[in-house]
Amino acid sequence: MSLYQTQKLLYNLNKSTELQAQFFADKQSVLKNYRLDEEEAEAIVKPDIGLLYIMGVNGQILMHYAAMCGYAWPEYIKAMRDALEIYGNVRAGLYVTTDGKGAV
Numbered sequence: 026m027s028l029y030q031t032q033k034l035l036y037n038l039n040k041s042t043e044l045q046a047q048f049f050a051d052k053q054s055v056l057k058n059y060r061l062d063e064e065e066a067e068a069i070v071k072p073d074i075g076l077l078y079i080m081g082v083n084g085q086i087l088m089h090y091a092a093m094c095g096y097a098w099p100e101y102i103k104a105m106r107d108a109l110e111i112y113g114n115v116r117a118g119l120y121v122t123t124d125g126k127g128a129v
Contacts (some may be wrong), residue, residue, distance in 0.1 A: 026122040075108025081118025
């Protein structure tokens with residue numbers, strides 16, 4: 026897993042409207058510039074906000090990416106909560122959990 030690369034991509038998407046336009050036109054042309062594993066790339070493309078949370082993506086970065094992808098605030102929170110049931114504990118990062126309850 027390359028959490029740093031995943032977060033770097035999402036951070037760059039959050040701050041660059043040009044990169045966002047390129048991403049929505051051709052996601053693979055953007056993804057190829059980051060060292061992502063298959064699970065990370067699929068979660069970004071889908072987008073699977075819950076899985077990205079479980080992978081350990083920082084909530085501030087993830088919140089903006091979710092909004093860019095059309096998630097309303099309640100949907101964003103629900104995606105993270107649901108992901109704990111689907112995928113288990115947060116694996117890495119600031120929100121790593123061991124109790125299955127998560128930080129949301």
